[in-house]
Structures are given as structure tokens and as C-alpha cells.
Amino acid sequence: MLGVLKVATADQIQRIGAPHLSFRHTDKETPSKQKQVRTASHTGALSDIRRHGLAENGGSTGTGETLRNLTTKGLQAASWELRRPVTEMGSTARGAGSSGASHPMAVNETVIAMLRPKPDLARMTEDPAEARAAAQAAIDTPDGIGTIASYWTEVPLPATGT
Template sequence: MLGVLKVATTDQIQRIAAPHQSFRHTTKKTPSMRKTARTAAHAGALSDLRKHGLAENGGTTKGGEALRNLTVKGLEAASHVLRRPLAEMGGSARGAGSSGAAHALSVNETVIALLRPKPDLTLLAGEPPEALAAARAVADAPGGIGSLASYVTEVPLPATGTWNAPGRGGAQADIVVTARRDGAPLLFIEVDNCHESAEELAGKLEKYARFFRRQVKDTDGKERPMWRTRWPAPDGRWRDVPHPPVLLVFHRIGDPNPDRTVPRLADLTRHLWQGRWHGEDGFHTYDGKIPIIATGLNNLREHGPAGAVFRRFGRTDIGGWLARFRT
């Protein structure tokens, strides 16, 4: 779990690993008591990991919750469990909690909102009717995208250097999602707590474009986009070769209003996303362009990826994730 999320609270770990626990202990008197009870098993497991040098306390959130992260030894163990090369696991996130890890926690909440873990109703026998009804509503709601193994966080996107030793000038994706079984495209995600201006976000997207354009020799000796040497993706529908989509998830913590940031950002990045219109044939092509989509974390939490919560740059309507990400 921490191998994917890097740094997390026990509450976030429990909501992903054992979502049925969110509907147990409902008769306890206070929210604090209920939270302690439903996260007790995971707190105990993290204590065992600390004893074996696999995890450590990573500071506290601004609300006083303890943060947990893996050590280097723990990352190595997680790479075996997840069947991923250690080079793809990212850092141990040591020190992220010194400032409350607000961004890391928003990244985790984005993963949870997209994943939408389903509670196992068979594990809730004997719970009060209202708790069962709430759990059943979650279980019956539209599902999320992929499994936990579909998500990787803190992924370097080197404009220079190598995967293992990125040079200067590159980006770092907050999340990369690979869930082709669910019909999802390869997806890169940037999470913003509304602390960055449109100009700063545009600078990040320019780094994405630089990475997507980078060509390297593959194992067969042929030149390919560097990203295609790690992740498979189909070409466009009209024999064009669009870049993978980038999803911007805004969490309204800071002062900038995303309703004002997004239109300005769309203008600044028009050259990155605007397709070519073939009027005689009635379609756009997006050769060398990046589909850029925006949403809010609160809407994503409430409606999930199946909800009409995504706005694609260049389009005025709000739609579901499949419609927005297809070119």
C-alpha cells in the first residue's frame, strides 16, 4: 500500500485496503472513537513494519494525524510484492511530513477517488441497518478505474538523463495510471492544492510536452518516444499520434480559484492541446498534442470517474472520463 502512496495516514490506508471497516464500529460514541477502532488493525500492522525497519513515522498532518512512510528497505520489499522494478518505485518520501504533507495527502485522495474501493458486504453481518444501507450504496455505485497496482506515484519524466538518473528540466507526474482493462488510456495526473498560478502550471505542462517529444533508442535499436519504452498505448483513431492525456485535479485548499485558473491555463497552453480541424471530413486530429483535462477533487470524490465531472481543454461541455479522454 505505502509502496504506491509513499506517505499516508492510517485512515487512508484503511479506506483502500479494508473499505468495509468504514461501515463498522458505527455505534461508538464519537467520530474519533470510530476512527480509532476502524484503523486499529492497520495501526498495529504499521507498528510491526516499524519494528522490522520497513516503515517509519513520517511526521504529522496539520490536523495532528500521524503520517507513515516506507524506508528504503520497505520500498525494496514493496517492489517484490507489486512486481515492479525498484527504479519505478520512487523515493521513500522521508521528510514529506515536516510540512504536513498536504500535497501528498491530496495525491492519495485522488487515487482513492479514482479507485473507489468497494466494501465487502459479507464482512458486515450484524452491523446496524443504516450502516449496511450506506455500505450497499457504495458497493452498488459505479466502480472506479483499475486496481491499486494500476497506480504509481511520484514518477520522474526525464527531459534529459535516464529513467534511473533523470537530468534537469524534466517533470514529475504525481500519478500515472495504467488500466487498459477498464478501457482507460495511459493517464498522467497533476494534483494542485490551488497554490500555483496558471503560469506555473503551464510551465509544468511544457515540461510534460518536452518529455513526450523526447526520442530514445529502444531495445530493438529503433528510435521511439521515451514514454513508449515503458508504457504501451495505441495510436490515434486517424493515424495521428497524440501524446497521453494529462489530468489536472484541483483541491481547493489555497486561495487561487480554479474556475479562474483553468481558462487562463487553457489559453497559455493552447499550442500544446489544440487539434487540427479537418472540415471536409468533420473531425480533429491531435498529432503531437496533449489532451488536457481538468476536474475538482471534491466532485471526483462525490461522483467518481464515471460522473460528468471532467472538462477537456477546447471543449465547453462537462463529461464523463471516457468521453473526455478520447480524441
């Protein structure tokens, strides 16, 4: 996902990659605690790829959420996954979080709204009925448009000429 979005929070990655988690943990007392629990595995995974030099913490949003972006090595790995030449991957998003990354965050939220990731009810068999009902309501909405890979925005430009 970071190969397409360039910079994202663990919450945004979770909502795209594991939307069923968005409906869990309704027993937690605050939305903040719910978010912390549902993004814990993604935060851990991001820490792991950071340890391997594929991603880095890239600042924070205006609300204090940590932003993650790929390193050059991470962009190379993403190019393989996305089956695109590394020359078309664009650059790393270093510095995007220094000012809160309001534009990238708005773009990411737009992508999520257009994708409309659907939760997998089979992964929610142990969850409370109200969580399954909320997930079913999301499933019943119209399908989104495209896949995460269809939202890459980097385009190669000629190095010479006008």
C-alpha cells in the same frame, strides 16, 4: 499501498485496503472515536512493519494524524510485491510530513476517490442494518478506475542527456 502512495495515514490505508470497516462502529459517540476503532488494526500492522524496519513514522498532517512511509528496505519489499524493479520505485518519502504533507494527502484522497474501494458485505453480517445499508449504497455507486498499483507515479528518467 505505501509503495504506490509513498506516504499515507492509517485512515487512508484502511479506506483502500478494508473499506468495509468505514461503515462499522456507528455506535461510537463521535466520528473521532469511530475512526480510532476502525483504524486500530491498521495502526497495529503499521507498528509491526515499523519494528521490522520496513516503514517509519514520517511526521504528521495538519490535523495531527501520523504519516507513515517506507524505508529503503520497505521500498525493496514493495518493489517485489508490485513486480517492479527497485530502480523504478523512486525514493523514500522522508521529510514529507515535516510540513504537514498537504500535497501527498490531496493526491491520496484523489486516488481513493478514483479507486472507489467497495466494501465486502460478507464481512458485515454482524453489523447493524444501517451500517449494511450505507455499505450497500457505496457498492451501488459506479465502479472506480484501476487498482492501487495502477496509480504509481514514479518514472525512471535518464541519468544523462537532456
